[in-house]
Amino acid sequence: IxxxxxxxxxxxxxxxxxxxxxxxxxxxxxYALHWYRWETAKSPEALFVMTLNGDEKKKGRISATLNTxxxxxxxxxxxxxxxxxxxxxxxxxxxxxSKLTFGTGTRLQVTL
Amino acid sequence: xxxxxxxxxxxVTETGTPVTLRCHQTENHRYMYWYRQDPGHGLxxxxxxxxxxxxxxxxxxxxxxxxxxxxxxxxxTLESATSSQTSVYxxxxxxxxxxxxxxxxxxxxxxxTVV
Numbered sequence: 001i002x003x004x005x006x007x008x009x010x011x012x013x014x015x016x017x018x019x020x021x022x023x024x025x026x027x028x029x030x031y032a033l034h035w036y037r038w039e040t041a042k043s044p045e046a047l048f049v050m051t052l053n054g055d056e057k058k059k060g061r062i063s064a065t066l067n068t069x070x071x072x073x074x075x076x077x078x079x080x081x082x083x084x085x086x087x088x089x090x091x092x093x094x095x096x097x098s099k100l101t102f103g104t105g106t107r108l109q110v111t112l
Numbered sequence: 113x114x115x116x117x118x119x120x121x122x123x124v125t126e127t128g129t130p131v132t133l134r135c136h137q138t139e140n141h142r143y144m145y146w147y148r149q150d151p152g153h154g155l156x157x158x159x160x161x162x163x164x165x166x167x168x169x170x171x172x173x174x175x176x177x178x179x180x181x182x183x184x185x186x187x188x189t190l191e192s193a194t195s196s197q198t199s200v201y202x203x204x205x206x207x208x209x210x211x212x213x214x215x216x217x218x219x220x221x222x223x224x225t226v227v
Contacts, residue, residue: 046215104154
């Protein structure tokens, strides 16, 4: 069983703060790393799929970087807004049928 | 998401009874997955399918079986429900051609309570 770890478990920031989370994974057998945003009472929504070492992806105020050699990815949120409050999941994809192994997530709460 | 639906959305059942959850997709995606979500564990893979009648076990498959008789439907059966199977169950779909760009699409989840 792959071990995908996310830190911190939870984070509470104020509106306007920038923040970042970490996803760590075993660097062997790497195919891709996925980031998802999961709001309470909704389904996870895909943010990024990253495959190459050194990859950087950006969507609005959210960006992510990937280091496959050392086995980590960072997710950054610039100028956090209350609507960014959600759980952010990372997941490692292995080769067979694109299976994903998920971390336990980082729960972000942004307050005014 | 309109392309994937789960039924029922909520179910309460008694210990020892069989339960079947349904996942239906209209995207014609090849891969389908069942995950369960529990506090402290995140999403854990139960079973997955890589084509019609092609299925395999995930990391928490004990007590569950699946069937996929056509592309659009993936059924998850709890053979004899136990309280430890109280959870929220998510179905997801993925396509080998687009999955590396778009990732999974998830259903809305089924909240199952075993009493």
